[in-house]
Amino acid sequence: MLFCPNMKLIMVAQFADGSKRMDMVHVRCKQWSCPYCAPANARTWKDYILKRLSREDFSGKSWVFVTITAHEDSHKISPQATLRNLQRGWGKLYHRLKTFNGGKAFDYIRVFEKHENGKYGGYHMHLIMSIGDAFALKKDEFAQVLEREKTARKQGKRPRKRLKREKHPARWIKDACRACRMGYEADMKQIGSVTTKVASYMTKYISKQLEILEFPPRMRRIQASVRFGSPKRRKTGNARHWMPRSAIYKTDLEDYDLIFDMTRKHVISEDDFPDGVLWYPKELK
Ligand SMILES: [Zn+2]
Structure with a gap:
């Protein structure tokens, strides 16, 4: 084509x-349901992601990958309902994750993917988020808590009541997804900061199942934080005037x-x- x-x-x-x-x-x-435009969109996004991640302001960041499913009730309604559920849920989850990240805004890329499970099938989303440092820190803190508790128990002390509230960061995110009325976080990985590796986590999903993707028009299949940005439209500001013909x-x-x-x-x-x-x-x- x-x-x-x-x-x-x-x-x-x-x-x-x-x-x-x-x-x-x-x-x-430019629709994701178009057999020509879907691969073209995918190429544009892949190039952009790789280029953007290599730039100075992003190159040192540490990332976490996560897959989040829609709430089971939305699956009983329609695929569109699962999309709405995820969009709404992500808005809420973002704020919780910002707190997780020490109150600092973080960057992300999000891609929707369709699956055929359940009566109608539905969408889930894959995300990479630049909260890797906070995640690693909390993982360390949690390990220390467990270690202290083990030592205390060896010394015959009673377990602390507060221990139940301490969470591994992966557990924390899982619970946060649920609290934001989405399904469960289904997969999570710390992916570090190697640019090509970080990019590959997104690009493999971006190119998947393009031919069969039914995606509603006027909805963004891929979205990124404002600072990360998106591929620009063709530059027309260079003294050239484009005319339809x-x-x-x-x-x-x-x-x-x-x-x-x-x-x-x-x-x-x-x-x-x-x-x-x-x-x-x-x-x-
Ligand atoms: Zn097209």
Whole structure:
């Protein structure tokens, strides 16, 4: 598939310096349910994640990976209900995790994935979150508490009443998911700070099951913290003015020295106008 089947439109730009060159791009629908756009979206996000994680402000951070399921009641309603449940739950969970992180805002990338369990199937979400340092610290603290308790017991002291309130950080997050009315946290890993490893945790889910993904339009399948950002749209602020157009015509070849299809990385020539076809790309009409 060479371009998006849902958008039969191209955009063209000429150069302000008066050179006789024209660039064109295929407009795409960008929906995750589109067989062309889903892999294109995935590629864009993968490139962005890797690039962003390697930049200075992110390179030292330590990350935790977690998979969270929707509340079992939402599975009885519809797949959309599981999405709503997760979205709402994540808003609440974020604030709890901020407290967990010593009151400091943290960064995250979240991706929704569909599964076929249950009557209707539903969504779950995978996240990486830059709370690795807080997680490691709490894990150490918890180990120390257990150690102290063991020593105390050996010395014949009674167990402390407060011990029940002490939690391993993984347990803490599991309980927090539940308290935010979601399902259970299903999987959790400390992934450290090696950029390629951190990125791989997200990119493997981003490319999974693209062909069969039914995803509601106007909903973001992938979302990241504001500071992490998202892939930018094509830059149009470079003195070039992009205009919609229905096609490139054979007569355009006479008016321009160079016509370039940026989507296909292809210089348009006479060969693109076989007998009887006077527009490019011929699939457009
Ligand atoms: Zn599309």
